[in-house]
Amino acid sequence: GDIGAADSLATCFSHGPVDAVFHAAARAGVRPSISEPASYMRVNVQHTASLAEAMLSHGCKRMVFASSSSVFGAQCTGPLSESAPKDRPVSPYAASKRAAELALYAACATSELSVTTLRFFTVYGPRQRPTMAFHKFATMMSRGQPVTLYGDGTTARDYTYVGDVVTAVVSAIDRVDGYAEYNIGSNSPVTLIHAVEELADALNVEPTIVHLPDQAGDVPHTWANPAAARQALGLPSATSLKQGLRLFARWFECSGVR
Numbered sequence: 314g315d316i317g318a319a320d321s322l323a324t325c326f327s328h329g330p331v332d333a334v335f336h337a338a339a340r341a342g343v344r345p346s347i348s349e350p351a352s353y354m355r356v357n358v359q360h361t362a363s364l365a366e367a368m369l370s371h372g373c374k375r376m377v378f379a380s381s382s383s384v385f386g387a388q389c390t391g392p393l394s395e396s397a398p399k400d401r402p403v404s405p406y407a408a409s410k411r412a413a414e415l416a417l418y419a420a421c422a423t424s425e426l427s428v429t430t431l432r433f434f435t436v437y438g439p440r441q442r443p444t445m446a447f448h449k450f451a452t453m454m455s456r457g458q459p460v461t462l463y464g465d466g467t468t469a470r471d472y473t474y475v476g477d478v479v480t481a482v483v484s485a486i487d488r489v490d491g492y493a494e495y496n497i498g499s500n501s502p503v504t505l506i507h508a509v510e511e512l513a514d515a516l517n518v519e520p521t522i523v524h525l526p527d528q529a530g531d532v533p534h535t536w537a538n539p540a541a542a543r544q545a546l547g548l549p550s551a552t553s554l555k556q557g558l559r560l561f562a563r564w565f566e567c568s569g570v571r
Contacts, residue, residue, distance in 0.1 A: 317360040319367070326371035333375035333486050334368055336361065342444070343383065343404045343530040350405035357409035358416060365420045365428075374425050377485045380414055382434040382471070382498065382535050383407035392538035395432075395494050404530035414494065421492035429485040431478075434498030434537045438475030438557060439564035447558070450512055450520075451565050459521040466506030466524065469534045471498040474557035477548070484546040498537025499551035511555055515562035 314321030316338040325331075339357045340346070346353045361378075368376065385393050386401035402408040417428045437447045453460050481497045503511075506522070513520040542548055552560075 316364055317356065319363070322364065322367040326367065326373065331368075331371065331373040333377070334364070334373060335377045335379070335482055335486065336364060337379040338364075339379070339410075341406070343406045344528060346404050346406035346409070347530055353405045353409040354412070357406075358412045361413040362416045362420070365417060365426060369420075369424055369426060374427055375486065375489060376417070376426065376428045377482055378413070378417055378428055378430045379482075380430045380432045380494070381407065381410045382432050382496070382537065383532070384411040384414065384432065385535075387532040389532065389534040389536050392500060392536045393496060394538045395496055395541055403532060406530070418492045427489045428492050429488050430492070430494040431481055431485060431542075432494065432496045432537075433478055434471040434473045434496065434535055436473050436475055436478050438561050439568075441475070441561075447508075447512055447561060448565070450509060451516060451562070454513060454516055454518045454520050455565075459523045460509060461523050461525060462505060462509065463525050463531065464505070464527040466509070466522070467504055468531065469502040469504045469536070470508070471500065471502045471535045471537045472508065472554050472557070473498050473537075474552035474560070476557075476560075477552050481542065481546060481548055484548060488546075493545070495542035495545065496537045496539055497542055498535075498539050499554070500537055500539055501551070501554070502534060502536045503554050508554065508558075511558050512562070515555075515558045516566070 340353045384399045385397055386403050399411055414430055420426050421428050441448050450460050
Protein backbone atom coordinates (compact mmCIF):
# COMPACT_ATOMS: atom_id res chain seq x y z
CA GLY A 314 0.00 0.00 0.00
CA ASP A 315 0.84 3.69 -0.05
CA ILE A 316 1.88 5.25 3.23
CA GLY A 317 0.29 8.48 2.03
CA ALA A 318 -3.11 6.88 1.42
CA ALA A 319 -5.52 7.00 4.35
CA ASP A 320 -7.27 3.78 3.28
CA SER A 321 -3.96 1.90 3.12
CA LEU A 322 -3.03 3.07 6.60
CA ALA A 323 -6.48 2.16 7.92
CA THR A 324 -6.09 -1.33 6.47
CA CYS A 325 -2.74 -1.75 8.21
CA PHE A 326 -4.31 -1.03 11.58
CA SER A 327 -7.55 -2.97 10.93
CA HIS A 328 -6.18 -6.44 11.68
CA GLY A 329 -6.01 -5.91 15.43
CA PRO A 330 -4.16 -3.83 18.02
CA VAL A 331 -0.76 -2.59 16.89
CA ASP A 332 1.77 -2.07 19.68
CA ALA A 333 4.48 -0.26 17.72
CA VAL A 334 5.52 0.80 14.22
CA PHE A 335 8.96 0.68 12.64
CA HIS A 336 8.76 3.48 10.08
CA ALA A 337 11.25 2.89 7.27
CA ALA A 338 8.98 3.88 4.37
CA ALA A 339 10.59 6.70 2.41
CA ARG A 340 11.99 7.87 -0.85
CA ALA A 341 15.68 7.06 -0.48
CA GLY A 342 18.83 8.30 -2.16
CA VAL A 343 20.64 11.63 -2.28
CA ARG A 344 21.12 11.94 -6.03
CA PRO A 345 17.52 11.31 -7.18
CA SER A 346 16.30 13.83 -4.61
CA ILE A 347 18.12 16.63 -6.41
CA SER A 348 15.88 16.30 -9.46
CA GLU A 349 12.69 15.43 -7.52
CA PRO A 350 12.72 17.51 -4.34
CA ALA A 351 8.95 17.97 -4.10
CA SER A 352 8.34 14.23 -4.22
CA TYR A 353 10.86 13.66 -1.43
CA MET A 354 9.21 16.27 0.77
CA ARG A 355 5.76 14.86 0.12
CA VAL A 356 6.65 11.24 0.84
CA ASN A 357 9.24 11.67 3.57
CA VAL A 358 7.65 14.52 5.50
CA GLN A 359 3.91 14.76 4.79
CA HIS A 360 3.40 11.01 4.74
CA THR A 361 5.37 10.62 7.97
CA ALA A 362 3.02 13.10 9.62
CA SER A 363 0.06 11.17 8.20
CA LEU A 364 1.41 7.93 9.66
CA ALA A 365 1.82 9.49 13.10
CA GLU A 366 -1.75 10.78 12.92
CA ALA A 367 -3.07 7.36 11.89
CA MET A 368 -1.16 5.66 14.69
CA LEU A 369 -2.69 7.89 17.32
CA SER A 370 -6.19 7.48 15.93
CA HIS A 371 -5.81 3.70 16.25
CA GLY A 372 -4.29 3.75 19.74
CA CYS A 373 -0.72 2.95 18.68
CA LYS A 374 1.75 5.13 20.59
CA ARG A 375 5.25 3.82 19.82
CA MET A 376 7.33 4.41 16.71
CA VAL A 377 10.93 3.72 15.72
CA PHE A 378 11.81 6.07 12.87
CA ALA A 379 14.56 5.30 10.36
CA SER A 380 16.42 8.56 9.79
CA SER A 381 19.79 9.26 8.21
CA SER A 382 23.24 10.62 8.99
CA SER A 383 22.69 12.96 6.04
CA VAL A 384 20.84 15.35 8.38
CA PHE A 385 24.25 16.49 9.69
CA GLY A 386 25.28 17.90 6.31
CA ALA A 387 28.94 18.33 5.41
CA GLN A 388 30.22 19.49 8.80
CA CYS A 389 31.97 16.27 9.88
CA THR A 390 35.43 16.90 11.37
CA GLY A 391 35.17 14.23 14.07
CA PRO A 392 32.64 11.83 15.57
CA LEU A 393 29.16 13.36 15.52
CA SER A 394 26.99 13.19 18.62
CA GLU A 395 23.23 13.63 18.59
CA SER A 396 23.62 17.30 19.57
CA ALA A 397 25.72 18.24 16.52
CA PRO A 398 24.11 20.93 14.31
CA LYS A 399 21.51 19.72 11.84
CA ASP A 400 20.61 22.95 10.07
CA ARG A 401 22.76 22.74 6.92
CA PRO A 402 21.49 19.84 4.76
CA VAL A 403 23.23 19.55 1.38
CA SER A 404 20.51 17.62 -0.47
CA PRO A 405 16.70 17.55 -0.58
CA TYR A 406 16.86 14.01 0.80
CA ALA A 407 18.75 15.21 3.87
CA ALA A 408 16.36 18.13 4.32
CA SER A 409 13.36 15.82 4.08
CA LYS A 410 14.69 13.46 6.74
CA ARG A 411 15.43 16.33 9.11
CA ALA A 412 11.99 17.82 8.50
CA ALA A 413 10.43 14.44 9.28
CA GLU A 414 12.39 14.30 12.54
CA LEU A 415 11.01 17.70 13.52
CA ALA A 416 7.46 16.71 12.56
CA LEU A 417 7.71 13.68 14.84
CA TYR A 418 9.24 15.74 17.64
CA ALA A 419 6.23 18.07 17.44
CA ALA A 420 3.85 15.11 17.43
CA CYS A 421 5.45 13.78 20.61
CA ALA A 422 5.25 17.20 22.25
CA THR A 423 1.52 17.48 21.57
CA SER A 424 0.30 13.91 22.09
CA GLU A 425 1.04 10.62 23.83
CA LEU A 426 3.19 9.42 20.93
CA SER A 427 6.70 8.15 21.72
CA VAL A 428 9.24 8.17 18.88
CA THR A 429 12.78 6.84 18.85
CA THR A 430 14.66 8.26 15.88
CA LEU A 431 17.63 6.17 14.76
CA ARG A 432 20.05 7.94 12.42
CA PHE A 433 21.69 5.25 10.35
CA PHE A 434 25.19 5.85 8.99
CA THR A 435 25.71 4.25 5.52
CA VAL A 436 24.01 0.89 5.96
CA TYR A 437 25.24 -2.10 3.94
CA GLY A 438 24.89 -5.86 3.96
CA PRO A 439 22.97 -8.81 2.53
CA ARG A 440 19.77 -8.05 0.60
CA GLN A 441 20.59 -4.39 0.07
CA ARG A 442 18.96 -2.93 -3.01
CA PRO A 443 20.97 -3.19 -6.25
CA THR A 444 21.37 0.59 -6.53
CA MET A 445 23.44 0.76 -3.34
CA ALA A 446 27.20 1.20 -3.69
CA PHE A 447 28.54 -2.14 -2.48
CA HIS A 448 25.96 -4.08 -4.49
CA LYS A 449 26.81 -2.10 -7.63
CA PHE A 450 30.54 -2.52 -7.03
CA ALA A 451 30.16 -6.27 -6.47
CA THR A 452 28.16 -6.61 -9.68
CA MET A 453 30.81 -4.73 -11.66
CA MET A 454 33.62 -6.79 -10.15
CA SER A 455 31.85 -10.10 -10.77
CA ARG A 456 31.40 -9.17 -14.43
CA GLY A 457 34.99 -8.04 -14.84
CA GLN A 458 33.86 -4.46 -15.40
CA PRO A 459 35.64 -1.35 -14.05
CA VAL A 460 34.37 0.01 -10.74
CA THR A 461 33.33 3.64 -11.14
CA LEU A 462 34.05 5.92 -8.18
CA TYR A 463 33.01 9.55 -7.88
CA GLY A 464 35.91 11.62 -6.57
CA ASP A 465 39.44 10.54 -5.75
CA GLY A 466 38.42 7.83 -3.28
CA THR A 467 39.41 9.73 -0.15
CA THR A 468 35.85 10.44 0.95
CA ALA A 469 35.11 8.46 4.10
CA ARG A 470 31.99 6.81 5.45
CA ASP A 471 31.08 5.27 8.78
CA TYR A 472 29.76 2.02 7.31
CA THR A 473 27.13 0.24 9.42
CA TYR A 474 26.33 -3.44 8.98
CA VAL A 475 22.63 -4.19 8.52
CA GLY A 476 22.65 -6.72 11.36
CA ASP A 477 23.70 -3.96 13.75
CA VAL A 478 20.83 -1.82 12.46
CA VAL A 479 18.33 -4.61 13.12
CA THR A 480 19.68 -5.01 16.65
CA ALA A 481 19.22 -1.28 17.27
CA VAL A 482 15.65 -1.30 15.97
CA VAL A 483 14.67 -4.29 18.10
CA SER A 484 16.27 -2.69 21.15
CA ALA A 485 14.42 0.59 20.57
CA ILE A 486 10.96 -0.76 19.82
CA ASP A 487 9.83 -1.04 23.46
CA ARG A 488 11.00 2.41 24.49
CA VAL A 489 8.16 4.62 25.82
CA ASP A 490 9.30 8.07 26.85
CA GLY A 491 8.44 10.88 24.42
CA TYR A 492 10.98 11.72 21.73
CA ALA A 493 14.59 10.50 21.61
CA GLU A 494 17.21 10.30 18.88
CA TYR A 495 20.33 8.15 18.53
CA ASN A 496 23.16 7.83 16.04
CA ILE A 497 23.69 4.28 14.79
CA GLY A 498 27.15 3.72 13.35
CA SER A 499 30.43 1.91 13.87
CA ASN A 500 32.55 4.90 15.00
CA SER A 501 35.13 3.76 12.42
CA PRO A 502 35.12 5.82 9.20
CA VAL A 503 36.79 4.18 6.20
CA THR A 504 37.81 5.78 2.91
CA LEU A 505 35.92 4.76 -0.19
CA ILE A 506 39.01 3.38 -1.89
CA HIS A 507 39.81 1.21 1.14
CA ALA A 508 36.22 -0.04 1.29
CA VAL A 509 36.40 -1.06 -2.38
CA GLU A 510 39.66 -2.89 -1.72
CA GLU A 511 38.08 -4.73 1.23
CA LEU A 512 35.11 -5.73 -0.93
CA ALA A 513 37.40 -6.97 -3.71
CA ASP A 514 39.33 -9.02 -1.16
CA ALA A 515 36.08 -10.54 0.16
CA LEU A 516 35.09 -11.46 -3.41
CA ASN A 517 38.64 -12.62 -4.26
CA VAL A 518 38.93 -10.39 -7.33
CA GLU A 519 41.32 -7.71 -8.58
CA PRO A 520 39.28 -4.56 -9.29
CA THR A 521 39.88 -2.00 -12.01
CA ILE A 522 38.93 1.45 -10.72
CA VAL A 523 37.82 4.44 -12.78
CA HIS A 524 37.51 7.86 -11.12
CA LEU A 525 34.90 10.44 -12.13
CA PRO A 526 34.24 13.95 -10.73
CA ASP A 527 32.47 14.37 -7.39
CA GLN A 528 28.68 14.48 -7.50
CA ALA A 529 26.41 17.12 -6.02
CA GLY A 530 24.85 16.24 -2.67
CA ASP A 531 27.65 13.95 -1.49
CA VAL A 532 29.44 14.87 1.74
CA PRO A 533 33.18 14.29 2.19
CA HIS A 534 33.04 12.42 5.50
CA THR A 535 30.63 10.80 7.96
CA TRP A 536 31.57 9.62 11.43
CA ALA A 537 29.15 8.51 14.13
CA ASN A 538 29.54 8.79 17.86
CA PRO A 539 27.24 5.91 18.90
CA ALA A 540 27.99 6.16 22.64
CA ALA A 541 24.52 7.39 23.58
CA ALA A 542 22.80 4.63 21.60
CA ARG A 543 25.01 1.94 23.07
CA GLN A 544 24.30 3.13 26.60
CA ALA A 545 20.56 3.76 26.22
CA LEU A 546 19.75 0.75 24.04
CA GLY A 547 22.37 -1.67 25.34
CA LEU A 548 23.94 -2.22 21.93
CA PRO A 549 26.98 -4.47 21.47
CA SER A 550 30.17 -3.49 19.66
CA ALA A 551 29.76 -2.81 15.96
CA THR A 552 30.52 -5.34 13.24
CA SER A 553 33.80 -4.46 11.51
CA LEU A 554 33.75 -3.54 7.83
CA LYS A 555 35.95 -6.52 6.97
CA GLN A 556 33.61 -8.94 8.71
CA GLY A 557 30.48 -7.29 7.34
CA LEU A 558 31.76 -7.30 3.76
CA ARG A 559 32.63 -10.98 4.01
CA LEU A 560 29.05 -11.68 5.10
CA PHE A 561 27.77 -9.54 2.23
CA ALA A 562 30.07 -11.26 -0.28
CA ARG A 563 28.91 -14.70 0.88
CA TRP A 564 25.29 -13.68 0.34
CA PHE A 565 26.05 -12.03 -3.01
CA GLU A 566 27.81 -15.11 -4.35
CA CYS A 567 25.10 -17.52 -3.16
CA SER A 568 22.06 -15.44 -4.06
CA GLY A 569 22.56 -15.32 -7.82
CA VAL A 570 21.58 -11.64 -7.70
CA ARG A 571 23.60 -9.56 -10.15
